Amino acid sequence: MREIPNKPLLVVEQLSHSYREGGDSRPILNGIDLRVAEHECIALLGRSGSGKSTLLNMLAGIDTPQAGRIEILGEDINALSERDRTLLRRRHIGFVYQFFNLIPTLTIAENVGLPLELNGVGEQEISRLVGLILSDIGLGDRWNAFPDQLSGGEQQRVAIARALIHTPPIVLADEPTGNLDAETGDQILAILLGLTRQLKRTLIIVTHSQEVAERADRILTLNDGLLSEQGALHC
Numbered sequence: 001m002r003e004i005p006n007k008p009l010l011v012v013e014q015l016s017h018s019y020r021e022g023g024d025s026r027p028i029l030n031g032i033d034l035r036v037a038e039h040e041c042i043a044l045l046g047r048s049g050s051g052k053s054t055l056l057n058m059l060a061g062i063d064t065p066q067a068g069r070i071e072i073l074g075e076d077i078n079a080l081s082e083r084d085r086t087l088l089r090r091r092h093i094g095f096v097y098q099f100f101n102l103i104p105t106l107t108i109a110e111n112v113g114l115p116l117e118l119n120g121v122g123e124q125e126i127s128r129l130v131g132l133i134l135s136d137i138g139l140g141d142r143w144n145a146f147p148d149q150l151s152g153g154e155q156q157r158v159a160i161a162r163a164l165i166h167t168p169p170i171v172l173a174d175e176p177t178g179n180l181d182a183e184t185g186d187q188i189l190a191i192l193l194g195l196t197r198q199l200k201r202t203l204i205i206v207t208h209s210q211e212v213a214e215r216a217d218r219i220l221t222l223n224d225g226l227l228s229e230q231g232a233l234h235c
C-alpha cells in the first residue's frame, strides 16, 4: 500500500447543498467532511443521482455550496471573488468530463494549449508543451485535426492532455470512461492514472466501476448526502 502524506491539499468541511424542485428543497449533500493529501488518487462512487457530479463541481469552484467550506491549498474558495476563483481554478485544477467537452472549432493542439494560453504562457512554450503531451498520449501526429475527426477515445485523450498540461495539483475526472467501450475505457484509465502518477498530481475520479475504484488509494462512497470510506487498497 502506498503511504499517504499528511499535508492536505484539499479540505472540505460540513459541505451541504440542496436543489429546489417545484416548491420543495431536496437535500443532496448533507455535511460532507473530506481531507485529500497531495498525490492521492481517490475514487468517488455512489448510485446515480447521489450527488457525485454536484460534489465535484463544487470542489472545482464551478458551483457554490449553500453551506460549508472548501479549502484548496489553504484558500477558502468560496470566500474568493468570482475573478480570483476563476484564476485559482485555471491554475490549480484540471477537469476531465464524461463527454470530453472539447471546443469543436479549435484544433486538437489549440484545445490542449488553451489552459496555458489562459494562464499567460508564451506561444513558443505552449507549442513545446503541447508537442510533448500530444506524443505522451499517442496523438503527436494529429495537431491540426478537429475534435469531430477523432474517435471518442482519442477525444478523451485530448481532454486528459488539456486537463494536465498546466500541471494543476488537483485533477478531477467525472466518469471519464463512462461514454467509452470497455477496452477504450481501460486505455483511457491507464493514460489518466499513468500521467497523474508520473506528474505526482492528486486525482479524484468519479466512477461507477468497482474495477476502476480498485486502482485508487482510497474509495469513497456518496450515500444519503454523506461520504463513507471503503478502506485503503493497493495502489
Ligand SMILES: Nc1ncnc2c1ncn2[C@@H]1O[C@H](COP(=O)(O)OP(=O)(O)OP(=O)(O)O)[C@@H](O)[C@H]1O
Pocket: 019, 020, 028, 046, 047, 048, 049, 050, 051, 052, 053, 054, 055
Ligand atoms: N441544477 C440542478 N437543479 C435541480 N436538481 C439538480 C441539479 N443538478 C443536479 N440535480 C439533481 O441532484 C441529484 C444529484 O445529481 P448529480 O448529477 O450530482 O448526481 P450523480 O451522482 O453525479 O449522478 P450520475 O451518477 O447519474 O451522474 C440528481 O437527482 C439531480 O437530478
